[in-house]
Amino acid sequence: MKTWKIGLVLAALAVLAGVPWYGSDVLVQFGINALLLAVLAQGWNIIGGYTGYASFGNSVFYGLGGYGVAIAMVQWQLPFAVGMGFGVVLAVVFAVLLGIPVLRLKGHYFAIATLALSQVMTAIVSNVGIAGQNIGLVLPPLNNDPLFYELSLGLLTIATLTIWGMTRSRFGFGLIAIRENEEGAAVMGVNTTLYKVMAFALSGIFSALAGGIHAYWVTFLDPASAFDISLNVKMIIMAVFGGPGTVLGPIVGALTLSTISEFLSSEVTSIAGLFFGLVIVVAVVLMPRGLADMLRRMRKMGWGYFIENIRAHRL
Amino acid sequence: MDLLAQILVNGVLQGGLYAVMALGLALVWGVLNIVNLAHGAFIMLGGYASWYLYTYLHIDPFLGLPLTAVVMFALGYGIQRGLLNLVIRAPMFNTLLITFGLEVVLTYLAQLVFSADFRTINPPYAGSSLALGPLVLPVARMAAFAVAIFLTVGMWLFLLHTRLGRAIRATAQNLVAARLYGVEPRHLYAMTFGLGIALAGMAGTLYGTVSQINPYIGASLTAKSFAIAIIGGLENPLGVLVGGLFLGIVESLTTLYIGQTYADVASFGILVLVLIVRPGGLLGRTT
Numbered sequence: 279m280k281t282w283k284i285g286l287v288l289a290a291l292a293v294l295a296g297v298p299w300y301g302s303d304v305l306v307q308f309g310i311n312a313l314l315l316a317v318l319a320q321g322w323n324i325i326g327g328y329t330g331y332a333s334f335g336n337s338v339f340y341g342l343g344g345y346g347v348a349i350a351m352v353q354w355q356l357p358f359a360v361g362m363g364f365g366v367v368l369a370v371v372f373a374v375l376l377g378i379p380v381l382r383l384k385g386h387y388f389a390i391a392t393l394a395l396s397q398v399m400t401a402i403v404s405n406v407g408i409a410g411q412n413i414g415l416v417l418p419p420l421n422n423d424p425l426f427y428e429l430s431l432g433l434l435t436i437a438t439l440t441i442w443g444m445t446r447s448r449f450g451f452g453l454i455a456i457r458e459n460e461e462g463a464a465v466m467g468v469n470t471t472l473y474k475v476m477a478f479a480l481s482g483i484f485s486a487l488a489g490g491i492h493a494y495w496v497t498f499l500d501p502a503s504a505f506d507i508s509l510n511v512k513m514i515i516m517a518v519f520g521g522p523g524t525v526l527g528p529i530v531g532a533l534t535l536s537t538i539s540e541f542l543s544s545e546v547t548s549i550a551g552l553f554f555g556l557v558i559v560v561a562v563v564l565m566p567r568g569l570a571d572m573l574r575r576m577r578k579m580g581w582g583y584f585i586e587n588i589r590a591h592r593l
Numbered sequence: 594m595d596l597l598a599q600i601l602v603n604g605v606l607q608g609g610l611y612a613v614m615a616l617g618l619a620l621v622w623g624v625l626n627i628v629n630l631a632h633g634a635f636i637m638l639g640g641y642a643s644w645y646l647y648t649y650l651h652i653d654p655f656l657g658l659p660l661t662a663v664v665m666f667a668l669g670y671g672i673q674r675g676l677l678n679l680v681i682r683a684p685m686f687n688t689l690l691i692t693f694g695l696e697v698v699l700t701y702l703a704q705l706v707f708s709a710d711f712r713t714i715n716p717p718y719a720g721s722s723l724a725l726g727p728l729v730l731p732v733a734r735m736a737a738f739a740v741a742i743f744l745t746v747g748m749w750l751f752l753l754h755t756r757l758g759r760a761i762r763a764t765a766q767n768l769v770a771a772r773l774y775g776v777e778p779r780h781l782y783a784m785t786f787g788l789g790i791a792l793a794g795m796a797g798t799l800y801g802t803v804s805q806i807n808p809y810i811g812a813s814l815t816a817k818s819f820a821i822a823i824i825g826g827l828e829n830p831l832g833v834l835v836g837g838l839f840l841g842i843v844e845s846l847t848t849l850y851i852g853q854t855y856a857d858v859a860s861f862g863i864l865v866l867v868l869i870v871r872p873g874g875l876l877g878r879t880t
Contacts, residue, residue, distance in 0.1 A: 332686045379869045385685045386628045390819050391868050394861035397816060401858045507812065511697060518690065551701040558694025562687050563679050591683035593779050 287526075294431055298424035306423045308540055310495060313430035314488045316532035318513040319520070320437040321484035326514065327522030328441075328450065329477045330457030331381065334510050335392030336485050338399050341504035342368040343486025344493035345403065348415040351494070353408055362490045369486035373479035381474040384460075393510075400505040414500025417493060426495045433491065434529065437484045442525050444480075453477050457523070515558050521568030530569060563588060595727040600845045606734045608841025609741035610799050612834040614814060615821035616748060617792035623827035624765040624785045626685075627677065630692040632818055633811030634699035635790050639665055639797025640806035641703065644712045654714050654802050655736055661798050662791040669790025673783040681782065696811055703808035714801040737799040742834070744795060749830040761785050813857070820864035 298306050318340060326332050346365020350356040356364075380391050404412045444450040452473045455463035464470050493499045512535075520531020535557065543550035564584045565572045576583045618632045629635075642661045646652040652660070672695070680687055713719075722731040752758040763771040764781055772778060800806065800814075817840065825836025840860055847859040 330686075332689065380865070383868055386622075386689065387868050389686075389689055390628065390816070390823075391865050394816055394820070394864050397813065398858050398861045398865075401854050404854055405852075511693070514690070514693075549701075552698060552705070555694045555697030555699075555701060559676070559691055559698065562683070562691040562694065563676070566680075566683055566687050588679050591680045591687070593678045593681045593782065 312536035317488040319516040319528035321481045325481040335396040337509040339369045339482035339485035340489035343489030347490040369482035373482040377475045377478040417497040521570030527570040604842035604845035608838035609738040612837025613796040615818040617789035618818040619822040621789040631695035633814035635793035636797040639794030640801035643798040665794030666787040666791040670787035673786035711805040
């Protein structure tokens, strides 16, 4: 990476880190939500963007992270950090146990199996006594929004650095090889099962940490909100809109779409939902490789970029 | 024993309805290779169409079925021709994503236009039922089941014996060869999608006569339809019928012996199991 680019990223990070000092309370709260969504988009980026396995069930990890924190703090009176660790353990166990069979599936089959898993988890957790069943758990309140903001920003930074490091490692190249041609990757000596499960688990760890921070922040957790299926919608759209399989794309996508959605939902709530749907439809037709690719290639091709995309995929 | 028999009957009646839900999804998937994640949302729209026809024009939901089917067919044809045909050659994930987007759009549009209230289509015979020995057979469910069987068998005969049906099957097998024989794919794809959506719309009507509809029922109905299509395979409507009956029975047995909240766990658990063991469907081709 060029020096000026690193400087730009560091400057953006400094501006973001300073928000609690110069921003309003509302901005900080919006920031926590947007940053946690960006973490989810980055988590999805690992399994969906780099490995090419479109998971529609990453919200399960988010829910497990939330429940890890809630169960540890409410039922066992342990500190928050231990709860985060517990959530990560749950996510990794889930990723390995279910990842091994489910990651054998390809394409549509994998996508729907993960979608089904996220629905099953809601029903199962509603029946688990230690997780508060349907009623949910109330966590001890900690009114410290700036702390949660910095935690979220820190987590996003770590997730992004991990992905950046991954893209220049043997592991990252292995994942890209699996995305481009799984049989080919296996022939070249990539242990595809191990790599896929590791990618799924890594994606799960970041999602679980985001879920843990969110649960402690809102101090309440029930199955419907923890395993919220619409979170899958959001994280996928944000990653795809920004540019899946790029280091910074999902962050740009998440922050852009969160901001627009925030302005829209201050008018009518359902308009924001409608907007998300329209963004997906339009993005898939006009810019299927995301914002990053569009910005790069529109400089050369202009509006022809959109026509080119349609021409390449229409019947 | 009576209880078990009643539960089995309930499961079979529910299963017929499930089969119609899955029929359109399986058709579109098999021919166009699109898993239509908006399928459940179209079922929801069909339900609302019949609700409006009944509430404001007093057209019986069963008599209004052809009308609902025609409207939904036109909608499906338009969406395929104007939108989905633009991305049909893109990677699988893109077509999955665009139907996902459609699902979100339709759900929130429905919430804006129809409001989030629960609606039920309540014709005069809604509460009545027949007694057959110890068994109770609700009239609306029986009618819905009869229509479901009629539509499934009709679809099977249509695919086997009509010109359009043969063209659809030919395209599913080999697009290039079908083109050489004079099939116009843009039109045929749109016809197929239209048919799939018309089936979804009629399933919505039947669903509305036996349960409540609201804008958010779509996602779980899509997942159920998918499970049935996986169990039954994509080639044959009769396989889909078996898949639907199977799922209906499993759900009612789970509700009886384990508990209501586990009914979804059972159906999706079966889905994941079948996917892992036999991705081509229990009754489908082996892969």
